[in-house]
Amino acid sequence: MMDEVIRVEQLARDYRGRPALADVSFALARGVVLGLLGANGAGKTTCLQILSGNLAPSAGRVTILGQDLLRAPLAARRHIGYLPERPPLHLDMRVDEYLTYCARLRRMPRAAVAPALARVKRRCGLEGVGGRLLGRLSKGYRQRTGLAQAILHEPALVLLDEPTDGLDPVQIREVRDLIRDLGANHTLVLSSHQLPEVQAVCDQVLILKQGRVVHAGRLGDTAPDGRWYRVGVAPDPGGSALEPLPAVACAELDPAGGYRVRLQTGVEPAELVRQIVGAGWGLHELTPERTDLEQVFLASMGREAGDQA
Numbered sequence: 001m002m003d004e005v006i007r008v009e010q011l012a013r014d015y016r017g018r019p020a021l022a023d024v025s026f027a028l029a030r031g032v033v034l035g036l037l038g039a040n041g042a043g044k045t046t047c048l049q050i051l052s053g054n055l056a057p058s059a060g061r062v063t064i065l066g067q068d069l070l071r072a073p074l075a076a077r078r079h080i081g082y083l084p085e086r087p088p089l090h091l092d093m094r095v096d097e098y099l100t101y102c103a104r105l106r107r108m109p110r111a112a113v114a115p116a117l118a119r120v121k122r123r124c125g126l127e128g129v130g131g132r133l134l135g136r137l138s139k140g141y142r143q144r145t146g147l148a149q150a151i152l153h154e155p156a157l158v159l160l161d162e163p164t165d166g167l168d169p170v171q172i173r174e175v176r177d178l179i180r181d182l183g184a185n186h187t188l189v190l191s192s193h194q195l196p197e198v199q200a201v202c203d204q205v206l207i208l209k210q211g212r213v214v215h216a217g218r219l220g221d222t223a224p225d226g227r228w229y230r231v232g233v234a235p236d237p238g239g240s241a242l243e244p245l246p247a248v249a250c251a252e253l254d255p256a257g258g259y260r261v262r263l264q265t266g267v268e269p270a271e272l273v274r275q276i277v278g279a280g281w282g283l284h285e286l287t288p289e290r291t292d293l294e295q296v297f298l299a300s301m302g303r304e305a306g307d308q309a
């Protein structure tokens with residue numbers, strides 16, 4: 001793969017003879033954001049701990065920019081930034097102090113520390129809080145600090161374990177915006193059990209079930225454009241009467257009653273409402289269908305681990 005940042009081959013991890021991760025393989029190019037999805041206990045954290053070099057796999061190989069993570073851990077880990085599920089924040093430290101400490105741990109040259117701090121604080125919206133104690137910051141700001149330490153050394157690969165877990169809706173939006181922004185020039189792997197989150201920020205998805213990959217795919221075709229809606233129209237005009245409407249890409253009979261309609265790319269559902277009403281029909285239902293990702297996720301959860309899609 002051109003410009004490959006990470007390659008994972010047949011990764012496995014057992015805990016006391018029980019597999020927590022089995023036969024996980026994937027490769028990511030620069031700038032790709034991968035979402036790791038799965039129910040609690042599916043193996044997401046175990047996977048990220050291994051990819052970050054903090055947990056040894058029972059089998060398999062991880063290569064970061066051509067460096068084998070097990071054979072050349074220092075060289076490989078230089079390219080990795082990691083935000084664990086519980087960030088190792090020292091609550092009695094001030095933000096600047098903590099980030100300087102992280103820079104030292106990373107063995108950054110002394111002269112590079114101040115510019116790096118200024119850069120990540122700007123990037124993560126921490127400019128006004130350098131002197132604040134971590135213990136006094138809101139959870140959203142602590143998470144920003146966690147993200148800041150993960151990108152301090154400008155790693156090619158950033159690993160984020162449930163980055164918005166426990167945040168309020170406003171903080172979630174801010175951290176998601178930040179993640180999307182980071183995705184523009186880093187390769188990202190993030191875990192989540194929230195489908196909308198993965199939908200909003202990821203290019204690719206890997207769904208784990210009992211440690212195995214049950215689905216791997218791109219998210220390109222799950223964009224909100226061209227979505228399916230359930231449509232109820234009275235008097236019943238028939239699907240073939242709906243299809244000529246300019247907003248409609250295709251219409252079919254829904255066995256559960258009414259119609260399933262896919263909108264033209266970029267068309268808002270309000271436009272469909274106008275056109276149906278404009279044609280003299282009454283609209284009594286317009287419901288977005290589950291996104292493709294939800295359908296894929298639910299189908300994958302039902303699928304036996306091992307029979308990959």
Ligand SMILES: Nc1ncnc2c1ncn2[C@@H]1O[C@H](COP(=O)(O)OP(=O)(O)OP(=O)(O)O)[C@@H](O)[C@H]1O
Nearest residue numbers: 015019020038039040041042043044045046047193
């Ligand atoms: N230190 C450990 N010792 C024994 N078993 C473990 C250990 N860590 C994880 N496991 C087991 O490995 C499996 C995968 O756990 P993991 O934490 O990776 O899942 P997860 O998908 O991250 O779940 P969550 O969403 O709850 O964080 C689970 O069955 C868990 O009980």
